[in-house]
Amino acid sequence: MKRRVVIGMLGTQIDAGSGTARWERWRPTVSLGMHEDFLLDRLDLLFDARRYGKLAKAVTEDIAQVSPETQVCHHDTYLSDPWDFEGVYATLHDFLRAYDFRPDEEDYYVHITTGTHVAQICWFLLTESRIFPGQLLQTSPPRKQEGVEGSFAVIDLDLSRYDRIAQRFEQQQLTDRNLLKSGIATRNRAFNRMIEQIETVATRSKAPMLLMGPTGAGKSQLAKRVFELKKLKHQLPGRFVEVNCATLRGDGAMSTLFGHTRGAYTGATSDRAGLLRSAHQGLLFLDEIGELGLDEQAMLLRALEEKRFLPVGSDKEVESDFQLIAGTNRDLHEAVGQGRFREDLLARLNLWTYRLPGLAERVEDIEPNLDFELERWSREQHQRVTFNREARAHFLSFATSIEARWSGNFRDLGASVMRMATLAKAGRIQTELVDEEVERLTRQWRSGGEPSPLEALLGERVAALDRFDRVQLEEVVRVCAKSKSLSQAGRELFAVSRQQRASTNDADRLRKYLARFDLEWEQIRESALS
Structure with missing residues (x-):
């Protein structure tokens, strides 16, 4: 022994x-x-x-x-x-x-x-x-x-030996992730994996976080949920402070962010704390950070690194210890190359970077988000509204189809539900009302939005495609647009079937498929980068 x-x-x-x-x-x-x-x-x-x-x-x-x-x-x-x-x-x-x-x-x-x-x-x-x-x-x-x-x-x-403790720990993780998703039972695997990592990072790290993605993808909501999670864990005793940097212009941008002293400029009749000081011991969410001017970016970088900065018109530094989450729908690396964004600030923000996919990239999550938006409207209006079975199936069929662009992402979906719920008679959304909403959305996207990647490539030829071919080709174009080579795109598209063949030439197989529609991979890549 x-x-x-x-x-x-x-x-x-x-x-x-x-x-x-x-x-x-x-x-x-x-x-x-x-x-x-x-x-x-x-x-x-x-x-x-x-x-x-x-x-x-x-x-x-x-x-x-x-x-x-x-x-x-x-x-x-x-x-x-x-x-x-x-x-x-x-x-x-x-x-x-x-x-x-x-x-x-x-x-x-x-x-x-x-x-x-x-x-x-x-x-x-x-x-x-x-x-x-x-x-x-x-x-x-x-x-x-x-x-x-x-x-x-x-x-x-060794907690692994204590089943009940391990189960409670796992259950708490699920609860935290559910909070980050606003209680929505999302089904998209990539999105759920991203949320799992954000939950871990939010719990363990105070470093800045960068949320990328199109307008309406949910960056602001996710930032608020991160704050709520850290608040529940007693990590942030301060406030959640949010500002859209696209609204900051001229001298007012410096003052809004960093504050000013009385008499700093015409109209400054009293001291102003500024958003960075308001976010002390809390979380500051700077949406559309790519719209900040270079001077503001330099001040922000110093505030992040030293927790100190100078208000406008002051010769005395102030302190603020805040956590930053930044949001953007721009390619900040491209902005650095164009001289519109500081490379050192991007390096500071780029430790934890997450891209939130648009709604059209998460079609499997449209149904649970539809239920969430309808439940939210019912709760806020104190009036229960539901779909009948045929109307629900009809709306989901359209919402998950290739015709649904969702250019405004979750904002479009929320507005759509609000319109249908408001117009519903006796608390029931009928098929006729869905027909009207589908027509309204289609008209809205056709008049105000840019063409889809496939429409940009084929133009009027899109109308000649069968729906089956269009759905399939839309996905192929999406994969090609983000791939660095024809071979990489082929490997991703034929990942399953290639394992069943003795010899593989995915690039040639993909080239022949695109040729059926008079398309080439280089053409798709150029269109995506333009």
């Missing part, structure tokens, strides 16, 4: 005692040798030899009386301040790094009953991180009916 080894700190108060009366007191370190069901082979005792050497010697002699087979090893451990977390952790960490662990021969425990609360926390962290390769050992004083040795308990920090 393996030898049992305990590492513990000398209890400078509770381990003390003299005369025969000491045997009537519970002393945690001495009690380690009193348990018949916990035979101790070695005790590594940590203490300040200069101050507590005499007490350590007495405790060692008493352990020898109750457990002669236990070897007690003394370790002179000096703590200048036993309540200084950094100092205690460093001392214990260095001790463990130099320790000759032999896990094949010995089982290790750390006695957390003695020492200051700071030391106990440090032992916990060192054990949890596996720097100490063992388990926690907690001893407790005796009850009236028990002997002087008291009781002990072994605490295993």
Whole structure:
């Protein structure tokens, strides 16, 4: 059997005692040798030899009386301040790094009953991180009916062994992710994976986050949900502050963001804190950050790095410790190349970057979002409205088809539901009302929106395509537009069938398919980049 080894700190108060009366007191370190069901082979005792050497010697002699087979090893451990977390952790960490662990021969425990609360926390962290390769050992004083040795308990920090704890942890993760999705049971795998990572990052990191995606894709809502999640976990005691940078122009941009002093410019009749100071200990969401001027970008970068900045008209710096989430529908890398966005600011923002797909890229999520928007309208208006079966099927058939552009993304869907719910008679949306809404949306997208990628390529020839061919070709064009080469596009499009063939030439197969419609990959890429 393996030898049992305990590492513990000398209890400078509770381990003390003299005369025969000491045997009537519970002393945690001495009690380690009193348990018949916990035979101790070695005790590594940590203490300040200069101050507590005499007490350590007495405790060692008493352990020898109750457990002669236990070897007690003394370790002179000096703590200048036993309540200084950094100092205690460093001392214990260095001790463990130099320790000759032999896990094949010995089982290790750390006695957390003695020492200051700071030391106990440090032992916990060192054990949890596996720097100490063992388990926690907690001893407790005796009850009236028990002997002087008291009781002990072994605490295993391997959470995977505790099913209920693991289940609660998993359930909390699901709850947090559900919050980030506004309670919508989304089905798009890529989107759900992105939300899973955002939940992890939001919980563990205070670094800036960059949300990319088209207008109406939900960047602002997601930023608010991130704030709510961090608020629930007591990570951000401050406010959620939001501004669309596209609305900031001229001298007012600096003042709005960084504040100003009285008399800084004409009309500045009083001091103004500015949004960055308003977001102190909270979250600042700068939507459309690509619209900020270069001067504002430079000030923002300094505020992010140093948590300090100068209000307009002031020669005294102010502080603000905020977390930043930025949103954009622009390609900021392209903006850097054009000199419209600072490369150093983008590097600071680009640690956690996520692209939110548009609604047309998440057709499987249209149905749950439809239910969410209808439920929200009913709740806000205190009036229950539902689809009849045929009307619901009709609307979803259109909403998930290639004809539905959803150029405004979730804003278009929300507005559509609001119109149908408002016009519904007796709280029921009928097929006739859906027909009107489909016509309204189609007219809106045709008159105000840009043509789809396929329409841009084929022009009037799109009308000659069967619906089956159009749906298929639309997806092929989408993949080709984002691929760096014809071969890469072919591998993605034929990922399943290529595994069933002895020889593969995905590029040639894709080239022949595109040729049926007088299209080439280079043509698609040029159209996507233009």
